[in-house]
Amino acid sequence: MAYELYYWDGIQGRGEFVRLALEEAGADYIDVAREPGRGTGAMLAIMKSESEPHIPFAPPFLKDGDLIIPHVANILFYLGPKLGLTPENERLRYVANGLQLTVTDFVAEVHDTHHPIDTSLYYEDQKQEAKARSAAFIRERIPKFLGYFERVLRQNPEGTNHLVGGALTYVDLSLFQVIEGLSYAFPKAIAKRRAEYPGLLALHGAVAKRPNIARYLASPRRLAFNEEGIFRHYPELDGAE
Structure with a gap:
């Protein structure tokens, strides 16, 4: 299943720090805001959800299955071992x-x-x-x-x-x-x-x-x-x- 990256379209912004890791690793991911039919509306729907148990405060956030990980450093701490981009120690x-x-x-x-x-x-x-x-x-x-x-x-x-x-x-x-x-x-x-x-x-x-x-x-x-x-x-x- 592809990772889903949620961030604003039209700018690099903080989302770029996550994109660089995904691109370097050749990971399968979807830049949701740039997807036809989804755009930033899909991102805002999660942020404004009244039922999602762990809503993010602001983008960027990453969705891996049903897990939502917010904040650049937190996302990279999560992705690092999975992408081979963190020390083994x-x-x-x-x-x-x-x-x-x-x-x-x-x-x-x-x-x-x-x-x-x-x-x-x-x-x-x-x-x-x-x-x-x-x-x-x-x-x-x-x-x-x-x-x-x-x-x-x-x-x-x-x-x-x-x-x-x-x-x-x-x-x-x-x-x-x-x-x-x-x-x-x-x-x-x-x-x-x-x-x-x-x-x-x-x-x-x-x-x-x-x-x-x-x-x-x-x-x-x-x-x-x-x-x-x-x-x-x-x-x-x-x-x-």
Whole structure:
């Protein structure tokens, strides 16, 4: 039975972290919002259900049979062993989960660069606040998070090709997506700091060349970044430092 991924159509968003794992593993899955006749209505029906015993608060969520798993890190913690994308060492699986939760924190801060006041307001309604938030993000938060992941990669006892353990995990795929997204949203800021993160950039390049990932990136299933998703490019924010 195919996995069912529920997320908004038209954007990569948080759902992309799950898609990358499914695509790398060659898993059979359905991107429900893109299915004719189902769309986001099927997702909203589950979220608003008055009878479903374990309703998710928000997408993305994954349906495996009658089991519904919400939240990116939780979904990947569930999928990792099934897809061969988590360390065999059980203790390291919790390390991987901790790293993925840190990615979650980082992505939330990325989102808040363009919506620092209220998610229900348009970007144009909070542009000045977004400039201030982005300046702090570029100056302080990008180096804090990427510097941390660079150190984790460098200090991995099993080598510097992966963040945890000696083989590819879903965390490596997620860091690939983070670098992709930041390079789209803040190209000038990232260009200035590229020399500071050689390990992460090497990891990004290696993931992009993996056969299944390369095919996915070249396919119509990989939507382009746009100004409706989490990683948005507003030139006035890229020069905010």
